[in-house]
Amino acid sequence: MHAYLAEWLSLIIRWFHVIAGVAWIGASFYFVWLDNNLREPPEWKKQKGIKGDLWAIHGGGFYEVAKYHVGPEKMPAELHWFKWEAYSTLMSGLALLFAVYYFGNPGYLIDASKLDLSMGGAIAIGMGTLLGVMVIYEALIRSPLAKHGLAFGVVLFLILVAVAWGMFQVFAGRGAFIHVGAVIGTIMVANVFLGIVPAQRALVSAVEKGDTPDERVVMLAQRAMLRSRHNNYLTLPVIFIMISNHYPIFYGNEYGWAVLAAIGAITAYARHFFNLRHKQINKPSILIISALATLALIWAMAPSAPETAATHNADGTQVARVADADVSQLLATHCQACHAAQPSSPAFQAPPAGIMLETLEQLKLHHAKVYQAAVATQYMPLGNMTGITPEERSLLGQWLQENP
Ligand code: HEC
Known part of the structure; x- marks a missing residue:
């Protein structure tokens, strides 16, 4: 329940954060644009202390913007900050x-x-x-x-x-x-x-x-x-x-x-x-x-191109294919705490990135991404929380190459 509510909370805060950020950056882009597009005002405006003049049309109406040298003679009743x-x-x-x-x-x-x-x-x-x-x-x-x-x-x-x-x-x-x-x-x-x-x-x-x-x-x-x-x-x-x-x-x-x-x-x-x-x-x-x-x-x-797994040993004998059972075991030990329909990790309510790795069929479904994430760049398992070894990574890599 905790992880479920946490997802909602995170989504709602993120939504708010993006809106606030859009409003902030939108306003600052607008004012930068405004400053850069001010033109010299006619004489009668200059007399009032106006140094920049700009006309725009938006939302079905004309807007007249004036920028003062210092400020207006009298403070307006309402000033927007x-x-x-x-x-x-x-x-x-x-x-x-x-x-x-x-x-x-x-x-x-x-x-x-x-x-x-x-x-x-x-x-x-x-x-x-x-x-x-x-x-x-x-x-x-x-x-x-x-x-x-x-x-x-x-x-x-x-x-x-x-x-x-x-x-x-x-x-x-x-x-x-x-x-x-x-x-x-x-x-x-x-x-x-x-x-x-x-x-x-x-x-x-x-x-x-x-x-x-x-x-x-x-x-x-x-x-x-x-x-x-x-x-x-x-x-x-x-x-x-x-x-x-x-x-x-x-x-x-x-x-x-x-x-x-x-x-x-x-x-x-x-x-x-x-x-x-x-x-x-x-x-x-x-x-x-x-x-x-x-x-x-x-x-x-760009990640380096995968090394093609050797098909023969140094003595000319054929390299044994990686057993399916070994890879299933590897997924169970190192991936399924998170990448399962029902993750056992308390941090996740649903499989992260929507990726489930409970069967070899599912593994094949995400073939390229898994290769990229767990073999080529090694950012999976997340923070290597499940302690995968370099040997296990190359085993997984070899299986993926043998089962394209
Ligand atoms: C501790 C939890 C955890 C474990 C264990 C874990 N993952 Fe992940 N995995 C994640 C999370 C979280 C994401 C989403 C990352 C993001 O969105 O930034 C993810 C994303 C992925 C992705 C998608 C990456 C992308 O580029 O979109 C792949 C593929 C993946 N994991 C594979 C694996 C494999 C293979 C293992 C086991 C060797 C594994 N993961 C173990 C948490 C985990």
């Missing part, structure tokens, strides 16, 4: 992290062959990393480095690669992936909470008092711009990471952290194309280079 989209994305994301990884299936997070963590230890490392990296980022953005946009970008990238590498040393692949995504998400929300919103608050209070913003307000606003730019470049990578942890070929890769680094670099670079295009600069070469880099990554990550 965009912050709850970010906060609710973080809160639902944390809830999901707890539901799926900390209180859900330990195999997603703990891989005893890497580090034999207790769940308490794993949670401490996970939460500590989220908080620690956020504190480092906050220190850096207040340092002189913030004046050098590109250098800051490079440092941030290297920090995130180090986090990815570190997470892969302590956690199972899927848990490592999600923590890298969560670290990025936390930095992004902290950008809103600790930088962008306070800068806006300072601006609003200056406008309310009828003051021209002083040096402090200007400095806060400049830093908020940088934070916004970082968030902008992080959107594509963070979404890729969040969805790629459903694809074992990514998180199950031995060099998963390097895969993440490559994907982060490619997707952030692709974002650059759109940012330039908004400013009427068209550089298709960026997209072409991104696509070529993706092809190179696909090539580099």
Whole structure:
């Protein structure tokens, strides 16, 4: 019952998290677009302190958008803030992290062959990393480095690669992936909470008092711009990471952290194309280079072709075929706790990925996937919780080759 309700809970939180994320990123894409498409206003608008003018049509009506140099003369009665989209994305994301990884299936997070963590230890490392990296980022953005946009970008990238590498040393692949995504998400929300919103608050209070913003307000606003730019470049990578942890070929890769680094670099670079295009600069070469880099990554990550099983021994005698009974036994010992119509593992209510491995017919049905998962890349059994040996893997591989 517990696992059954946990599935519902996880689905509902995930649904909420995706909606919150869409609202947040959708709004920020829209405002980036808006800023980049503002045009010089007519004279009478300039007189009012308006610096950017934009007309749009949507949902059957015309919209007139005006951006002020500083602010309107008088505070409007109602001012819309965009912050709850970010906060609710973080809160639902944390809830999901707890539901799926900390209180859900330990195999997603703990891989005893890497580090034999207790769940308490794993949670401490996970939460500590989220908080620690956020504190480092906050220190850096207040340092002189913030004046050098590109250098800051490079440092941030290297920090995130180090986090990815570190997470892969302590956690199972899927848990490592999600923590890298969560670290990025936390930095992004902290950008809103600790930088962008306070800068806006300072601006609003200056406008309310009828003051021209002083040096402090200007400095806060400049830093908020940088934070916004970082968030902008992080959107594509963070979404890729969040969805790629459903694809074992990514998180199950031995060099998963390097895969993440490559994907982060490619997707952030692709974002650059759109940012330039908004400013009427068209550089298709960026997209072409991104696509070529993706092809190179696909090539580099391809599992090596299966070694064809030897048919003869060194002395010329025929190699014995793998007995069906041995493979049935192997499935029972190493796979069926999870991959059964009724899994005995308390973490699963239904066979994961819908794959049942209770008979040799079922094994053949998932021939290619099993070869990929348990022989070529070895991300199955999950976290090797059932302790399969390399000999057993090659036995399974040989059987699969003999029974195509
Ligand atoms: C502790 C539970 C557990 C055990 C034991 C286990 N698996 Fe899995 N398996 C999973 C989970 C969970 C998934 C889904 C992974 C995901 O969606 O990220 C999965 C997915 C798979 C997939 C689909 C992978 C894909 O790319 O979609 C295959 C194939 C597979 N397992 C084969 C095996 C084989 C073969 C064994 C035994 C040698 C095994 N598993 C043992 C939990 C387990």
